[in-house]
Amino acid sequence: MIRILNSYLESLRRSMARSQHSLGWIAMVAMGLGGSSDGELVMPHLLTPIDPYKPTYNLSESTMIQTCQKPGGSLDYLKEWGVVSYDWSNNGAVWHSDHPNDCDRKMLDQAAAARAAAPNTKIWIYRNLAQAYAEFGQIREKLEDPAYAGWFLPFGPNNDESVTPRCSNNSRGKRLCSDLFHWQGQRPGGDCGDKIPCGWYQWDHRNESLREWIINEFMLGDQLGLGNASVDGFLIDDWWSPDGPSEVQNMENGTGLAKGSQEFLEIYGNWSITTWQAQKAIVDAGGFTWNNVNCMLDVEGGFGGSPVNMTPCGLVKTEGYPRANNTPTAPTRPNTYTATKEGCASWLRTACQPSTVLPKIPILMSFTRNDNGNQFPLPAPLQDIATFLLVRGPWAWMGYGWLGCTDQYERPDAFSYDFGVPVDDFCHESSSGSGIFTRKWSKATVTLDCGTYTPNITVSGHGMIPVPAPPHSPSPAPPGARCPAGQVDGYTCQTHRCNSDASTAKGVCGPDLCYPIVKEPALCMPLPQPLEAAAKEAAARCTASQVCSSFGIDTDVKSWSGPPGCLPTSNQTCAKFFSSGAATLDPVADGESTWSRLCGPQCPPSCRAHRHQMALVAFHGKLRCARIHRHRILPCVCSRGRESTENRVTPSSSCSAENSTSSIAEESLR
Numbered sequence: 001m002i003r004i005l006n007s008y009l010e011s012l013r014r015s016m017a018r019s020q021h022s023l024g025w026i027a028m029v030a031m032g033l034g035g036s037s038d039g040e041l042v043m044p045h046l047l048t049p050i051d052p053y054k055p056t057y058n059l060s061e062s063t064m065i066q067t068c069q070k071p072g073g074s075l076d077y078l079k080e081w082g083v084v085s086y087d088w089s090n091n092g093a094v095w096h097s098d099h100p101n102d103c104d105r106k107m108l109d110q111a112a113a114a115r116a117a118a119p120n121t122k123i124w125i126y127r128n129l130a131q132a133y134a135e136f137g138q139i140r141e142k143l144e145d146p147a148y149a150g151w152f153l154p155f156g157p158n159n160d161e162s163v164t165p166r167c168s169n170n171s172r173g174k175r176l177c178s179d180l181f182h183w184q185g186q187r188p189g190g191d192c193g194d195k196i197p198c199g200w201y202q203w204d205h206r207n208e209s210l211r212e213w214i215i216n217e218f219m220l221g222d223q224l225g226l227g228n229a230s231v232d233g234f235l236i237d238d239w240w241s242p243d244g245p246s247e248v249q250n251m252e253n254g255t256g257l258a259k260g261s262q263e264f265l266e267i268y269g270n271w272s273i274t275t276w277q278a279q280k281a282i283v284d285a286g287g288f289t290w291n292n293v294n295c296m297l298d299v300e301g302g303f304g305g306s307p308v309n310m311t312p313c314g315l316v317k318t319e320g321y322p323r324a325n326n327t328p329t330a331p332t333r334p335n336t337y338t339a340t341k342e343g344c345a346s347w348l349r350t351a352c353q354p355s356t357v358l359p360k361i362p363i364l365m366s367f368t369r370n371d372n373g374n375q376f377p378l379p380a381p382l383q384d385i386a387t388f389l390l391v392r393g394p395w396a397w398m399g400y401g402w403l404g405c406t407d408q409y410e411r412p413d414a415f416s417y418d419f420g421v422p423v424d425d426f427c428h429e430s431s432s433g434s435g436i437f438t439r440k441w442s443k444a445t446v447t448l449d450c451g452t453y454t455p456n457i458t459v460s461g462h463g464m465i466p467v468p469a470p471p472h473s474p475s476p477a478p479p480g481a482r483c484p485a486g487q488v489d490g491y492t493c494q495t496h497r498c499n500s501d502a503s504t505a506k507g508v509c510g511p512d513l514c515y516p517i518v519k520e521p522a523l524c525m526p527l528p529q530p531l532e533a534a535a536k537e538a539a540a541r542c543t544a545s546q547v548c549s550s551f552g553i554d555t556d557v558k559s560w561s562g563p564p565g566c567l568p569t570s571n572q573t574c575a576k577f578f579s580s581g582a583a584t585l586d587p588v589a590d591g592e593s594t595w596s597r598l599c600g601p602q603c604p605p606s607c608r609a610h611r612h613q614m615a616l617v618a619f620h621g622k623l624r625c626a627r628i629h630r631h632r633i634l635p636c637v638c639s640r641g642r643e644s645t646e647n648r649v650t651p652s653s654s655c656s657a658e659n660s661t662s663s664i665a666e667e668s669l670r
Helices: 002-017 076-080 103-117 137-144 146-151 208-219 251-255 262-284 337-342 344-351 381-391 531-544
Strands: 063-067 083-086 122-128 131-133 167-169 175-177 200-202 233-237 299-301 307-309 363-366 396-399 436-440 444-449 454-459 491-494 550-554 576-578 592-597 613-619 622-629 632-639 661-664
Touching (some): 076 103, 083 103, 083 233, 103 122, 103 137, 137 146, 137 208, 146 208, 208 262, 344 381, 363 381, 381 396, 381 454, 491 531, 531 550
Parallel strands (some): 063 396, 083 122, 122 233, 363 396
Antiparallel strands (some): 131 200, 299 307, 444 454, 491 592, 550 576, 613 622, 632 661
């Protein structure tokens, strides 16, 4: 499949090179990036910044975050970062309440406010070249006009309306329909005017006029693009692969296009050309994009398919955990503490070789996360900074990728030191196999001992920068212990996490109602503090829902309330709500507790006779009774005589002692 795609892209390049839209710029960046002696490049499509992105080794300016602003929140934190990129969900509670939704204009308002508050910070805004958001006014104008229907993929003739409906009600209750393929996206229930339903539509990049509009208006436009004085660049989200676009739900069903088909490859190839041409135009106009960072240093996967290894430059966004070089065998920097510590020497042995591209191209290195996945408190900030200083070049940033919709970040004090400029072109290992790596700077010496995972950064006039003590890890509660918040009326709680697979939005706790699609916005808003109040509020929301039967809250305050709080676009910073199948609770005391809804009088007396705690479970769209036993939720099933009970689950109202006997199904309702 990859060979077929590469062949197709190559034919596109040859065709374009013969046309007036020559892509000769694609392979024009010669920086000694491991090319052959005759100048052949190994990193086509690589772009580097031009003015006003002058090379700098000032660490306080070499920082980058992808952020969201809390409505009315302070903008002071922006001054502490070199590049701030705003996500589409920024101020979502505001623009999602507008009639019609105006995400793109509100994002420009935010950029203008950010520019005034932090004039020396580069401000980037959000764009998506895989999906067309109807919540963006400039896109909605095209979606409403039949003359531009060719810019978007239509529904196929065999679309299943129960899966990807053409019609839906907007927030004013008006029912609207569109023949252009769309799904509800991550913020359903909006208002996109009186002609089309809200949702995320799909660009068809096989249209040349679409490409011209994207470059000249969507990207470079004077009002809402790079031509606006408040905008310095973009984060371009989502991408295509041979398996289709990322994050798009039920596209094959809705469009009738098959993975790996010629049409898929044509759209992928043309999307690639559009993306490359748009990025080149942005750089030529003095901007830059997140997607030009960590070129060919990431492994990214298409939606529902195999990973595309070493994706061509500019086609994916990085989270900041790069390979040590742009070769298939180079080790990738892990994102959690123990794995990063264990892989330290291996990664640096490759990253310190003269053949590495790290000091020669734009890179982002994100801070290491804790082993439980939480970003804060930072487990190894000075080790991360030492690693960065060992390998960085003139265009390099430290910071954070996507952490959810937040404006809260840790900024280590070491960012404020002046290290000068590198004296050594590359870092080096003190002796073969020592695991100790060093690089000299004009005002500092940077060393990292991978054996003990100890950094030593000695700065002229300041001495050695003190190493922060590692964050205290509280002793985990034993499995089955009482929850931190105690009992909540109508629910039973255990200190276990719900064993749910968020990446596929399903698991043994059933679909997560808040991620990756917000199915019930009222559930997914921030919760109050302290934890007791959060649990009571979550219980009230779950009880009011027709499908919610359990919820989970991490004891880390930032995971469910902020500060400043989450927005219902990702469950990374919100509590989790589930419509449980048979909820299996992992006996892993990682700080997360799960509250399961009790049956109470709704549970049949014959089932309540069993001496187990009973809970409600959503199954096939209705709430059933179940029992909690050994950290599992098992269905309370009615059966007739010796009839098999394994696949017979009936509403509790149909269970009675007169026509059935009660039994307990020992398998889960997966």
